[in-house]
Amino acid sequence: MEFTNKIISANSSEFNNINEIKTDNEILIQQLNTNVQSPKSVREKISIITNSNIDETVEINLPFQTDYGANIRFGKNVFVNKNAMFVDVGGIVIDDNVLIAPNVTIVSVNHAKDPNRRRDLELKPVHIKENAWIGANSTITPGVTIGKNAIVGAGSVVTHDVADDSTVVGVPARLLS
Numbered sequence: 001m002e003f004t005n006k007i008i009s010a011n012s013s014e015f016n017n018i019n020e021i022k023t024d025n026e027i028l029i030q031q032l033n034t035n036v037q038s039p040k041s042v043r044e045k046i047s048i049i050t051n052s053n054i055d056e057t058v059e060i061n062l063p064f065q066t067d068y069g070a071n072i073r074f075g076k077n078v079f080v081n082k083n084a085m086f087v088d089v090g091g092i093v094i095d096d097n098v099l100i101a102p103n104v105t106i107v108s109v110n111h112a113k114d115p116n117r118r119r120d121l122e123l124k125p126v127h128i129k130e131n132a133w134i135g136a137n138s139t140i141t142p143g144v145t146i147g148k149n150a151i152v153g154a155g156s157v158v159t160h161d162v163a164d165d166s167t168v169v170g171v172p173a174r175l176l177s
Helices: 013-034 039-050
Strands: 006-008 064-066 072-074 084-087 092-094 105-107 109-111 121-123 126-128 167-169
Touching: 006 013, 013 039, 013 064, 039 064, 039 072, 105 126
Parallel strands: 064 084, 072 092, 084 105, 092 126
Antiparallel strands: 006 121, 109 121
């Protein structure tokens, strides 16, 4: 599935459809995080939430949070640690062999700057490429691509794309020299 930048009006039928899916998935997320789960049952429930197959090599430690759920795509051999928050209406794609540390937030949607359209949604997908590592307590903002083999240092706020094979740290994240 290809995700693209777009704006969704708060008064549109598409906005209403998003809220319906969000409401249904909130129940599933609550069940996922409050019941005892095996790794297999976690993958099965997240497959339902994302409406996509989650490979048996994917490991997601609970609790796991998402505001929408239907626009997350996981590659193979992905590890997501506890307390991850995926704000995915705009789309989040995580390629193979990605590591996501505890308390990471990935955001793919924003609101309009215009106060008269503030409830409109600005969708900007996030892509985390193969073998990237996102450090603990980091935030990835809308529209960012994290390059292949890149490292995001713990506590970083990533507001711009990160090149392949590079390391960024800080708030806002900057290239580590």
